[in-house]
Amino acid sequence: MGLLLIFNLDEAGLWIPSNEMQLFLLGLTFIATFLLPLLNALLLLKMKQITSLTMEARQERKIPYLTAAIFYFTESYFLMNTDVPVLVKALMFGATLLVVSVLLINLFWKISAHMVGIGGLCGVMLAISYRLQINLHVVLILLFLIAGLAAFSRLKLNAHNPAQVYVGFLLGVSVQLILFL
DSSP: HHHHHHOOOGGGGOOOHHHHHHHHHHHHHHHIIIHHHEEEEOOOOHSSSSSSTTTTSSGGGGGHHHHHHHHHHHHHHHHHHHOOOOHHHHHHHHHHHHHHHHHHHTTOOOOHHHHHHHHHHHHHHHHHHHTOOOOOOOOHHHHHHHHHHHHHHHHTTTSHHHHHHHHHHHHHHHHHHHOOO
């Protein structure tokens, strides 16, 4: 979602050489941040290393978060050595920092990775809006509404307690804000 939003910020003056490059970056990000972690989780489920894809127990999340961190780091490393806009590099680097943070926090305490993710996206858009002086009010309102709905759903499903939800969101926002600002 972050890449799609960044690619549609005409005011940001991003240099993306072609639609093909955008599709390549979107495809690479989809594979590294969604498809490979999902396939890993399905493999762990088949091998009975996890009991379900929801991974309700904190202990079940260690290997999936570690492998996700490796996939994120690999894409970040690739992007750092590629001629793509700094916003794209920063977005992926921030996402990598957040996945590593979730991995480390999860060793001691369960945190809402959903809220870390949406919080990170909110933080990126807040920082871009402020730093580049772009009016992103509508995008920010929609993102905060989505964050509220995600928080509500995590609480309603009893997947997390309020502290895990709030800390997750604040972690995501703060890491990306600090990185971008």
